[in-house]
Amino acid sequence: MPEGHTxxxxxxxxxxxxxxxxxxxxxxxxxxxxxxxxxxxxxxxxTEAIGKHLLYHFDMGQTLHIHLGLGGYFSIGTQPVDPPREVTRLRLEGATHKIDIIGPNTCELMPTDEMENFRLRYGPDLLAENPDPDRAIARIRKSRAPIARLLMDQKVMSGIGNIYRTEILWLRGLNPMTRGVDLDEAELRGLWDDMRALLQIGVESNAIITTGGLNGELVQASKHGGERTNIYGKETCPTCDGAITKETLSGRTLYHCATCQAA
Ligand SMILES: [Zn+2]
Known part of the structure; x- marks a missing residue:
């Protein structure tokens, strides 16, 4: 599933x-x-991105709202364009390029002047220019839900999917089942800043790259390759060599290292 950086x-x-x-x-x-x-x-x-929602604003007061869901994707081409595939929900053609939107979960028009209500439905977007983490942090600190669930709750914050939540919790040595109420403000601010840094690397490299931590040099290093993760989809932990634990939380696979993320 595309995460916020995509x-x-x-x-x-x-x-x-x-x-x-x-x-x-x-x-x-x-x-x-x-x-x-x-x-x-x-x-x-x-365009405007809010977490995993992509909005295209048009000049006649309508906004196209796209959510790709699990299987949707974009297909870009140059003019003269090939005939579309039959499954193409929407083709947008400009002077030099076309964008095909295929298999999205959501493809709908909304009045542009109602967009403010739409934005308020979601927590602050980690990739916005100046997001306000206070709203997300306050919400987490009031919740008894595990942090692994809160990070993926788009009402708390926008942009994190399963791979990023797995990797960020491991990088910070946090047990995924830690309750929101048990995390202090400083820990959550650090978590927020690290997630933002990781997602920005994701945007630059167009892939999820978490193996170099928060180091910006990764952007260059990653240009040739696909996703690089520490424990997501892995059998053993790169730090302690212990087995990675897999369980299901809210229908998604949760990976963690019982040794490095004991806290
Ligand atoms: Zn470990």
Whole structure:
């Protein structure tokens, strides 16, 4: 599943490809024909990412809301474009590029002037320019839920998926089942700052890279490769060589090292 860094990266890339242009919109699959007809011929003004939600603002007062879900993806191409695949929910075509949106969980139009209510439904976005961590930290400190669940709760904060939550808890030596109420303010501020740094590396490298910690040099190192994780999807812990414990929490696999994350 795409995590927050993928969507922020897409927001940046898509704005560069077709931003400020009059767009030809179509729904090859037919499931978004009415929406595509409304978008067709209007100007795509800018993108916005809120956690895993990608918003495309258009000049006629409508915003296209995309959530890829587990299996959705974007397909970029250059003009002259190939015929779309049948499963393409929405094709947006500009002068030089097209963006196909395939298999999204959500593809809908919303009035742009109602977007403020939408933004308030989600916790602060770790990748926003100046996010306010206080709202997220206050919420965590009031909760008896395990920190592993709170980090992925998009009402608490936006942007973290299963891989990042696994890796960040391991990097900080935190037991995933630690309750929110048992974490102090300083610990949570450190956690917030580290998550933000990791996600920013993710945006730059367009992959989840956590093996070099929070070091910015990773951005260069990662350009050739895919995702690099410490314990996510691994059998043994790179620090202590102990077995990685796998369990299920809220339907998602949770990995942790019982030795390094005993606290
Ligand atoms: Zn370990």
């Amino acid at each position: 969507i922020h990266r897409a927001a940046r890339d898509h704005a560069a490809l077709i931003g400020g242009q009059r767009i030809a919109a179509s729904s090859p699959q037919g499931r978004f024909s009415a929406g595509a007809a409304i978008l067709n011929g209007t100007v795509f003004v800018r």
